Amino acid sequence: MITSEMHATNHIRLTFKQDRHGLYGHGHHRLGPDSPDPLEDDASGVAVEASRPSLQAPPMYKVVLFNDDYTPMDFVVEILELFFNLNRELATKVMLAVHTEGRAVCGLYTRDIAETKAMQVNQYARESQHPLLCEIEKDG
Ligand code: TYC
Numbered sequence: 428m429i430t431s432e433m434h435a436t437n438h439i440r441l442t443f444k445q446d447r448h449g450l451y452g453h454g455h456h457r458l459g460p461d462s463p464d465p466l467e468d469d470a471s472g473v474a475v476e477a478s479r480p481s482l483q484a485p486p487m488y489k490v491v492l493f494n495d496d497y498t499p500m501d502f503v504v505e506i507l508e509l510f511f512n513l514n515r516e517l518a519t520k521v522m523l524a525v526h527t528e529g530r531a532v533c534g535l536y537t538r539d540i541a542e543t544k545a546m547q548v549n550q551y552a553r554e555s556q557h558p559l560l561c562e563i564e565k566d567g
Contacts, residue, residue: 487566488541498559
């Protein structure tokens with residue numbers, strides 16, 4: 428199985444003497460005279476440091492579809508095909524799950540994508556004069 432850690436690479440962060448002087452001010456030394464800054468390369472004025480790879484996966488959001496008594500089943504199937512890339516068979520199953528259970532998850536995405544999908548679904552439903560409701564929920 429592929430995990431996000433397998434894609435992690437070590438990056439090199441460059442900092443410049445000028446930047447660090449800017450942070451702490453000239454003449455304000457954090458290190459004593461006998462302890463040269465291990466990050467500083469005096470010849471070039473460039474300090475090189477391996478930054479820690481960021482391994483956190485982004486929070487994920489469920490896109491949830493809710494049942495109502497008026498939206499035609501065919502329209503819900505069309506929505507699931509159009510916005511969630513489900514084939515006819517799977518779209519029909521998810522639509523029936525919403526119809527019988529009251530709600531169902533149609534996809535799991537990062538926040539921006541989940542918000543956009545829910546917005547597109549609600550917009551298309553309103554334009555088509557159906558009360559179909561789509562919301563997002565934080566996963567976990
Ligand atoms: N309950 C609707 C009907 O009987 C069908 C429906 C399914 C509506 C899923 C909304 O998200 C929904 N026509």
